[in-house]
Amino acid sequence: MQKDGEVKIKSLKKSLEVLECFTQKQPLGVTEISEKLGLYKSNVHNILMTFTAMGYVEQDPESGKFRLGVSVMTLSRAFREGLNIAKIALPFMREIANEVGELVYLSIPRGDEVVYLEAIYPDNQRMVSKSVIGECSKMYCTSVGKAILSQFSPEEMERCIEGKLEAFTEYTITDKEKLREEIEATRIRGYGLDNMEVMFGIKCVGVAILNYEGKVEAGLSISAPSLRMGEERIQEFVKVLQTYAGKIQKML
Amino acid sequence: MQKDGEVKIKSLKKSLEVLECFTQKQPLGVTEISEKLGLYKSNVHNILMTFTAMGYVEQDPESGKFRLGVSVMTLSRAFREGLNIAKIALPFMREIANEVGELVYLSIPRGDEVVYLEAIYPDNQRMVSKSVIGECSKMYCTSVGKAILSQFSPEEMERCIEGKLEAFTEYTITDKEKLREEIEATRIRGYGLDNMEVMFGIKCVGVAILNYEGKVEAGLSISAPSLRMGEERIQEFVKVLQTYAGKIQKML
DNA sequence: TTAATTTGTTCTCTATTGTAGAACGTCGTT
DNA sequence: AACGACGTTCTACAATAGAGAACAAATTAA
Secondary structure, eight states: OOOOTTOOOHHHHHHHHHHHHTTTOSSBOHHHHHHHHTOOHHHHHHHHHHHHHHTSEEEOTTTOOEEEOTHHHHHHHHHHHHOHHHHHHHHHHHHHHHHHOSEEEEEEEETTEEEEEEEEOOTTSOOOSSOOTTOEEEGGGSHHHHHHHTTSOHHHHHHHTOSOOOOSSTTSOOOHHHHHHHHHHHHHHTSEEEESSSSTTEEEEEEEEEOTTSOEEEEEEEEEEGGGOOHHHHHHHHHHHHHHHHHHHHTO | OOOOTTOOOHHHHHHHHHHHHTTTOSSBOHHHHHHHHTOOHHHHHHHHHHHHHHTSEEEOTTTOOEEEOTHHHHHHHHHHHHOHHHHHHHHHHHHHHHHHOSEEEEEEEETTEEEEEEEEOOTTSOOOSSOOTTOEEEGGGSHHHHHHHTTSOHHHHHHHTOSOOOOSSTTSOOOHHHHHHHHHHHHHHTSEEEESSSSTTEEEEEEEEEOTTSOEEEEEEEEEEGGGOOHHHHHHHHHHHHHHHHHHHHTO
């Protein structure tokens, strides 16, 4: 998933891999992790004890199992603080949400995925309780993902779609050649579409946000039930997204 | 700040300390970090390269300086996912926010600080753009902090106030004996007060949320400008907070 | 323009330290 | 009572993290 050609401290890499196990399941035991990663129990134990002492992992005194600790929150807050794209985009996202009355997402690329940074709900709509902030999706099946891919160089793009194209719904594009055509079509029309490729019944429109050098900085998308995503509304959404993406780009 | 008696992997501890530098300032250079922590540049460089390869740190190709990377978001999301207190408390927090029309916070203790997990804004009020989620404050000067301290054992409590009591406003309690009295008063009355001790013009009321064993699990608080925080309203807020804290506690 | 300073980066050697492997104590289960 | 699964502890060896200097690139000063 990550290029590890530049890993200098193997123990740190290993430790982070241990930590990342918790993103898939919580709580986890020492044995469980050691089996998953092929490490020795004592090794995993030492890593977990260190993380625990630093607040990145907590141990349930009853079961002895581990889960992530509070300290990760402080990091994520600092990350968002330091990222000016979020600061700049947030007020615009609110305007978009109120204008179109649908969910608006800001996401940024990481490897072959997009990570959701912010999600804004229109004022009148009840906020869904499960926040997607920090969640990630594969690029090849999302609207922003395809919008971003269409702005990449051919090599970058290929690197992002080299893995297996897993089908999440019957609409997911799993054929690599089809996908390349779709990305090319995305590039030409200037926005990405997700036609229920991630979740049945949900469609999305997304555009890429480029910085002054033309490099992809982030992505902006609108998500809605397919019933509210007819061709006319899609065009309306696209127009709004492109307008605001332009405004944001000017400020980067 | 953290007990490091149980640190088994020194290089990991060191690496995390490097990572934590970014919570104070971003971006940071190799030299800057090495000076701050008293480490060698090559050491810091190796650490940063490894973090970069894993996505926890990003390097600006222009300046060569570093900032936090996207991967920390995935961790924080997993943390919040795994923490059922947030899942349970969130819908109640919405009710509170709409009932009282003020800002409602959920926070959890970490060392001598409280970390803000969730912040809910009343429907009619515009959400402030800067999210405090992940931010932390010292216990001794916040309403939740004092509510939590008042539920701790004397030893735990002392450990949390052993540092210097920094004054953030002229109202901050900086005398340790005064603070002990205030915490005792908090314990008796059942809720904590922050009388502009963190920020001038802002008052808070807070209560602790205990689990079935009576251990502090989290804290709930309401924050508002002091003009909207007269004695009658404080009593109203306290009543609401205690009612909902009770509901949440039953579900833990 | 050139010199001086500061930056991130690279290198090498070796003492540190992470870790394999087994053994231990403690649960809940059979 | 015996088992199995768990988190934990221990030790000895070898891998490797890190000190320290030297590097190149970039910035500033003269």
